[in-house]
Amino acid sequence: MSESPLPARTPALNRRRRELVPESTAAFDAFSAQVFSAGALDEKTKQLIAIAVGHITQCPYCIDSHTKQAAQKGASEEEIMEAVWVAAQMNAGAAFAHSVVAMNALKKDQVPG
Missing domain, CATH: 1.20.1290.10 (AhpD-like)
Incomplete structure (x- = not known):
């Protein structure tokens, strides 16, 4: 996604999102893992x-x-x-x-x- 007006998903931004609401992020990650599993x-x-x-x-x-x-x-x-x-x-x-x-x-x- 080069030259995008949207911000890149950097490790720092991803880490900060997780730090702000860790419980919700963990729940979302678990939900995603379940949904996308076979x-x-x-x-x-x-x-x-x-x-x-x-x-x-x-x-x-x-x-x-x-x-x-x-x-x-x-x-x-x-x-x-x-x-x-x-x-x-x-x-x-x-x-x-x-x-x-x-x-x-x-x-x-x-x-x-």
Whole structure:
């Protein structure tokens, strides 16, 4: 994430976040470890889902972190890009699906005046 306007995740910043609320940080770390451990879904699949969600939420930190973790779990570049395309379709699909709200607003019986 070079040339980003967002601050880098430095060891010093990560340490400070942990120092400020250690109990909450430990609970979050435990929660994350549980969520991303193998279960009905394997770890690679969970990381691919996280990549897609990171793109939907537009979190560069999540995209960076989960892409690296997915690769470490054996995800190929093709699998990672397919996850990105799933996210793109879901975002576009949501916009299209919600167009019924706009279409409904155009009904004469619902437009004031």
